[in-house]
Amino acid sequence: MDYPFRDLEARARKRWDEERLFELRDPMAPARRFYCLNMFPYPSGDLHVGHGRNYILGDAIARLKMMQGYAVLAPMGWDAFGLPAENAAIANRIHPSVWTKRNVARMKDQLQAWGAAFDWNRELSSCDPEYYRWTQWIFLKLHERGLAYRAKGAVNWCPSCQTVLANEQVVDGACERCGTPVESRDLEQWYFKITAYAEPLLRDLDHLQHWPEKVRLMQANWIGRSEGATIRFPVPGDADPIEVFTTRPDTLLGATFLALAAEHPFVTGLRERGALSAGAEAFVDRLKRARVENRFAVETEKEGFDTGVTVTHPLTGKPLPVWIANYVLMGYGTGAIMAVPGHDQRDFEFATKHGLPIVEVIRPEGEPGFDGAAAYEGEGRLVNSGGFDGLPSEAGRRAITEALHAKGAGESRVNYRLRDWLISRQRYWGAPIPMIRCDRCGIVPVPEKDLPVLLPDQVEFKPTGESPLLSNEEFLRVDCPKCGAAARRETDTMDTFVDSSWYFLRFLNPRLETAPFESDAVNRWLPVNQYIGGVEHAILHLLYSRFIVKVLRDLGLVSFPEPFERLFTQGMITKDGAKMSKSKGNVVPPDALIQRYGADTVRLYTLFIGPPEKDAEWNDRGVEGAYRFLTKYWRLITDVAALQSDRGGADAAGPWAESGPARDLRRRVHQLTHQICDDMDRFHLNTAVSGLMQIVNAVQDYQAAGGDMNAAEVWEAADYATRLLGPLAPHTAEGAWARLGHAESVVKAPWPAPSAEALESPTKKLVVQVNGKLRSEITVPADADQDAIRKAALSDERVARMVEGKTVAKVIIVPGRLVNVVAR
RNA sequence: GCGAGAGUGGCGGAACUGGCAGACGCGCGGGACUUAGGAUCCCGUGGGGAAACUCGUGGGGGUUCGACUCCCCCCUCUCGCACCA
CATH class of the missing domain: 3.40.50.620 (HUPs)
Incomplete structure (x- = not known):
């Protein structure tokens, strides 16, 4: 084997271990x-x-x-x-x-x-008590600040995992983990008040x-900020009005009904009082089920059911019917909307289907507005809006919000899509929520000194979904930290995203x-x-x-x-x-x-496969390319080390050839070093690997062309390549660095930098275009002025031929890059 | 529907602020060394053409001396959100 990767790996690891190269001893130093x-x-x-x-x-x-x-x-x-x-x-x-x-x-x-x-x-x-003790501590801190609270509400329930899920863990209506359709359940759960930090x-x-x-x-x-207003619609004979959120208070006079989500508390209230018709009840149940089943439906038919209740329009005093509608979501805003069919397409479709009135209240200037066939959702001037007529939308929003405010019927408001973070899980393998339920004192936090609340080992795992913690009496029983009476521990554990936060x-x-x-x-x-x-x-x-x-x-x-x-x-x-x-x-x-192939081959190929931020397709054949490169590289290092053994790790410092193949090699190595350093800093590790391959190829070409392998330039190329390879193929680079005579680990070697002097060149190669098309190439002295370049380009044989019979209109010279001869 | 990103050889991909399209690698073709090669090394490799040359970065237009790159329109794909009031 000419590339002894096993041996290189073993030695490098041993060295890193013994020299404790990756340990940070004193963080403050x-x-x-x-x-x-x-x-x-x-x-x-x-x-x-x-x-x-x-x-x-x-x-x-x-x-x-x-x-x-x-x-x-x-x-x-x-x-x-x-x-x-x-x-x-x-x-x-x-x-x-x-x-x-x-x-x-x-x-x-x-x-x-x-x-x-x-x-x-x-x-x-995170499952170590010494860790989750502090996860629990953080929970207590949030609780002290009122940022951890218990509340009852509609939650996402995964029937397969038998636990609740945060909104963020529901993907396309299904459980992020197992793909089971999520159900809606009314449960009391622990939340973190992330909405307090929305802004x-x-x-x-x-x-x-x-x-x-x-x-x-x-x-x-995801945070979904939107500006608008909350508006309260009084319910005759009821103390609580129905509150809606809208981004378009300017269309308030065009509201012809309210639409509520099936889960809205007002609907639940009606039902509990028996004020909901049998038909409406059946409809609500069907919606709750359908929400689960039709989770992939892009556009569902607008369905609804009249509750029979009316509310009072806060500005006109007119009665508006209250409907339950399938397109209103409990999870956004207040779960209730004012429907403006003239200016919201969803409301329009609903109103058309159910024969509800449609009123135009916004009319644009210079373009067609509401035409009876579809809602006009743009802005314009207010019409059919009493005293607000003639105001542009923007001013209308302000005026109407102010009018509502004066009546105590609404105010401007910023609404977020973000919901509070539901963190309790009815499972065993998580950090226990450090809370105690006492019949007398209610819910009491575990005192800090009693942390951690240890997860007991002795529990029964049943496929029923019941929290295993419920099976451990010893865990459950605890004295209330406040009054000392017998109490019970919280059996829910925390969402693992708390651990990782x-x-x-x-x-x-x-x-x-x-x-x-x-x-x-x-x-x-x-x-x-x-x-x-x-x-x-x-x-x-x-x-x-x-x-x-x-x-x-x-x-x-x-x-x-x-x-x-x-x-x-x-x-x-x-x-x-x-x-x-x-x-x-x-x-x-x-x-x-x-x-x-060795770890470094796999590393190199993984980096080489494509830009790291993009997806890439794995190709086993490609691995061999990386292996071939490392083999070539290793051969180069061993050859150079053997030939120039007397250097003994000396920093490559010449003497440098002033011209010829060695000089060209040196320039190339420094150019590539420049490119690789740049690539590494920009996370372009795929092209950094490519650059390294080019350094090795350059030395190989130099050798094939009869270049002297004893030259300082070759030594320098090996030195640079090895240090540049350090982060990418560390085991091989470590071995190579030792071969090159260095006593210290390559990890401690300074990162190379190209030198300006090495990059210098007495001549410059320029590409010559005629009318934008590549035709030839000229070599000019590096300090050639525009005139000299122009002359050189025009006297080029091929250029002369292309220009023959035409007039040269102008010559564009891009310093260091190209010449473009424009001829007509 | 809304938002974002991407379309370059047989394949993965290069091309930093407009300036040699296809670096580097895979694959493929040819050759060398070999009893042998799926090892190694060398040469070649976008399409068409004998060549001069010509066509080529999803399609169509535009700006420019010059466009993969900038502008407009369209197509396709991927991702995110999705009746968000």
């Missing part, structure tokens, strides 16, 4: 810091090459920063609570903690097989300049026993300089983490408003055109490839 973080994984068992992309990228950046002289924090941990462990417990009678530990061990082996430079001393696991979460997106535009946009849409703070001191994190160290190292993970977390994890950090900031525990300075979302690796999954059978495991 270094001046230049770089916190490079990969999203910590859920320990599901096996990793495939798609996961590898994430870690290889992060590792390349971490190692680059080390070589650039930064103290690097690159920790790793486990997002270890979650449903799969519990499902395994039910299916295979294995305890979730055992299952999780086994998977962690397996995945840690895999990560190490890739050669990732993690500081394993800082490893943490800062939205506004601060502007400061996240180093986040992908796409992710910022997704978050902005603060773990990046814990890494600075993962064993700290007195607090979740050390504020000093955290303030010094955060925000995370580079965060790397999949775009699938664009909303959930990243929004929750931003929220928790903002709360911690308001608590005075951290000094920064945002957790992640730069975010990079890497693309998926597909196989046979599809996302890798066990069920599709298209998973590419890294183990056999690493066995056969």
